Amino acid sequence: DIQMTQSPSSLSASVGDRVTITCQASQDISKRLNWYQQKPGQAPQLLIYGASTLQTGVPSRFSGGGSGTDFTFTISSLQPEDVATYYCQQYDDLATVTFGPGTKVEI
């Protein structure tokens, strides 16, 4: 099974800061990686799919990159509404998925 790690597990930054989260897969997953945002009490929301494609309607301050085993997720200018937990998710040919442990972003 593919394992996913994320770092940091939590971070605190100021409004306007650039925030970067990393996600690492235990084996090569090409670009089979998605990023989700989850606010307290809410369902997850898709932000990035295929490692770097921004989901329709998602603000352009969010971006993703990487391939193989190492991936990054960036918020270019942190906004108050970005307070949330962010999860990476890998998927395989069978559509089975594994989530990373999450990164809690605070202001």
Next chain:
Amino acid sequence: QVQLVESGGGVVQPGESLRLSCVASGLIFRNHGFHWVRQAPGQGLEWVAVIWNDGLKKYYEGSVKGRFTISRDDSKNTIYLEMNSLRAEDTAVYFCARIAGVFYSDYWGQGVLVTVSS
């Protein structure tokens, strides 16, 4: 617009069974596969099961394999999760999620709480 609404949660004792439902609207149901994903209190997201649009391919996370069954009824636009032999560690909010494109989930339900406790 696309909506997914889960139901069927509740409080059960260890060893008991429960069936969750997820009714979908605003989409061509037969075109999509669906996941069940759960989240234990204060914890992260954990994938549970997936069913493809053909209803034939179904896959499960290891700890639920043999206890949980995912199914679909295209005539009712509904996904089910039959959960047997429930354990305390199955306590979680259960979400259904639509699969779009190359396996990303763009729509999620609001979640339903399952509590397993004696």
